Amino acid sequence: MLIVGLTGGIASGKSTVSSLLQDKHHLPLIDLDLLAREVVRPTDSSRTLSKLVAHFGSGILQEDGTLDRPVLGRLVFGNEQERKVLNAITHRAIRKRMAWTLLWNWVKGVKVTVVDTPLLIEAGLWRWCGELVVVWCSPEDQLSRMLSRDGPKGLTEDEAQSRLSSQWPLRSKLPYADVVLDNSSALTSSSSTSPSEGGGASEILTAQVGDLVRSWRGYYGGVFGTLYWLAEWLVPPFGLLMAALTLVSRWGKVKTRLRESEESDQQAVERRSIGSG
Ligand SMILES: CC(C)(COP(=O)(O)OP(=O)(O)OC[C@H]1O[C@@H](n2cnc3c(N)ncnc32)[C@H](O)[C@@H]1O)[C@@H](O)C(=O)NCCC(=O)NCCS
Numbered sequence: 447m448l449i450v451g452l453t454g455g456i457a458s459g460k461s462t463v464s465s466l467l468q469d470k471h472h473l474p475l476i477d478l479d480l481l482a483r484e485v486v487r488p489t490d491s492s493r494t495l496s497k498l499v500a501h502f503g504s505g506i507l508q509e510d511g512t513l514d515r516p517v518l519g520r521l522v523f524g525n526e527q528e529r530k531v532l533n534a535i536t537h538r539a540i541r542k543r544m545a546w547t548l549l550w551n552w553v554k555g556v557k558v559t560v561v562d563t564p565l566l567i568e569a570g571l572w573r574w575c576g577e578l579v580v581v582w583c584s585p586e587d588q589l590s591r592m593l594s595r596d597g598p599k600g601l602t603e604d605e606a607q608s609r610l611s612s613q614w615p616l617r618s619k620l621p622y623a624d625v626v627l628d629n630s631s632a633l634t635s636s637s638s639t640s641p642s643e644g645g646g647a648s649e650i651l652t653a654q655v656g657d658l659v660r661s662w663r664g665y666y667g668g669v670f671g672t673l674y675w676l677a678e679w680l681v682p683p684f685g686l687l688m689a690a691l692t693l694v695s696r697w698g699k700v701k702t703r704l705r706e707s708e709e710s711d712q713q714a715v716e717r718r719s720i721g722s723g
């Protein structure tokens with residue numbers, strides 16, 4: 447099973463890409479933002495919510511006992527120390543849930559699973575992905591798109607800026623990317639609006655995602671690819687060996703890219719954009 451990490455920065459377009467992958471291309475996807483919501487349910491067996499209340503106080507709860515997300519957001523975004531505590535409490539439960547879902551997908555014989563999370567690189571999960579995709583746009587676009595989306599719900603410009611500053615700048619994530627999806631281009635009146643077509647995606651982004659999915663289908667395509675996938679699936683020691691070789695080769699590539707410090711952002715986007723040849 448190929449595990450693809452899908453990441454980017456806040457409001458760079460990850461959800462837009464994951465809608466295309468799920469609704470248009472019918473690929474299985476694990477959204478860690480969604481798992482993060484599941485683990486803080488009052489009924490969740492990980493008891494994550496009570497651990498949060500023990501540290502942040504009962505002020506983070508709504509009257510019905512569920513998490514008041516905007517209140518907790520205000521406490522952690524802009525306060526590095528508190529955000530680290532939040533991560534320490536929530537990330538273990540999120541990873542556990544993700545690992546079980548991946549295992550279940552492998553048992554079912556799924557060929558490609560996409561893991562979508564904004565913190566894939568910051569949290570070190572990039573090491574366990576066979577391929578890593580970064581959805582790119584400029585920080586100015588991130589800020590303006592966040593404000594257009596969340597401003598009407600009460601997010602101020604200062605709050606948006608502190609959310610942006612809580613994550614690595616997107617350009618620091620480029621050396622980890624095997625593929626960059628460039629989501630700089632604006633939506634046009636002809637951009638798709640239907641959910642089954644990946645509603646809200648620009649035509650350029652839609653085309654890039656189509657190319658990317660074709661490359662994944664090619665990975666286990668044809669007679670040889672199918673036999674290779676069957677061997678990986680039915681002979682776990684072989685599957686584990688191949689996975690280890692893929693990961694080690696990726697780590698080497700990332701190390702080299704991190705050394706290419708003279709490479710400009712634009713060169714990196716252009717060189718590894720899907721369809722650039
Ligand atoms: C602080 C919380 C309650 C705020 O909830 P809210 O509904 O306002 O925002 P939401 O969860 O939709 O997150 C919006 C965006 O903020 C960014 N973000 C979320 N958590 C973090 C974090 N710990 N550090 C940096 N950025 C983060 C992501 O880009 C995310 O897509 C929530 O984000 C949370 O529980 N975060 C901890 C879990 C986590 O790290 N999730 C990220 C993926 S694993």
Ligand SMILES: Nc1ncnc2c1ncn2[C@@H]1O[C@H](COP(=O)(O)OP(=O)(O)OP(=O)(O)O)[C@@H](O)[C@H]1O
Nearest residue numbers: 456457458459460461462591595631632633646648
């Ligand atoms: N090319 C584009 N031009 C203009 N707006 C866009 C473009 N692509 C996405 N958007 C809009 O920007 C906002 C952020 O996009 P999206 O939700 O896909 O980002 P995200 O990376 O998943 O964000 P988050 O990390 O906050 O969940 C959405 O309102 C989306 O409709």
